[in-house]
Amino acid sequence: MGTLFLDAGLLRHRALIERNDPVPDAMGGAADRWHEVGEAAVRVEPARAEVSPEAGQRIARITHRVTLRHRDGLERGMAFRLGSRRLVIRTLHDPDETGRYLVCRCEEER
Template sequence: MAMQFLDPSLLTQRAAIERNEPVADGFGGARDRWVEMAETSVRVEPLKAEAEERFGQRVGTLTHRVTLRFRAGLERGMAFRLRGRRLLIRSLLDPDETRRWLVCRCEEKT
């Protein structure tokens, strides 16, 4: 994806950046604990919705492209939280390798 120009006015939504810090549940497992690390302006674009059958149940997956100004320290496994939705970061790309922008492929988790 060659991005020559991105108008900053397109970053119209505010999103919290979260990191998962699992907490032991006392039974050998762990439960998710999402901790807010920062807040930023983003552009969210839906990409696709898929449905598949898993263990006899229909399961849907929604994916999004999230664009933001470059931010060091952002990594796979972190998430954006927007108005009650959590978008888990699956991949990150610096589209023109200038450290101006990041484009993240995200999967919506409920």
């Protein structure tokens, strides 16, 4: 496997990086509480959109591939905030194992 070449000009979106710290509610559940933990230049590519039935409704799931320079502390469950959109990280990996980039598979939160 060769080394990934990525034109830095492709990292053209500024995204806030957020962590979710759920707050327990009175009903035994939890409410999401997102707070900013960083910022990064990213490349966002739509990956797929699928519709599936859930609880009698048709629910759309939209996924994206987000590429950024490697950074410590990024993990599944965190999110990229792009304006009013939140892309929640489902998986992340180093595409060529050089420690230069991370590729995240994200699901757009609705």
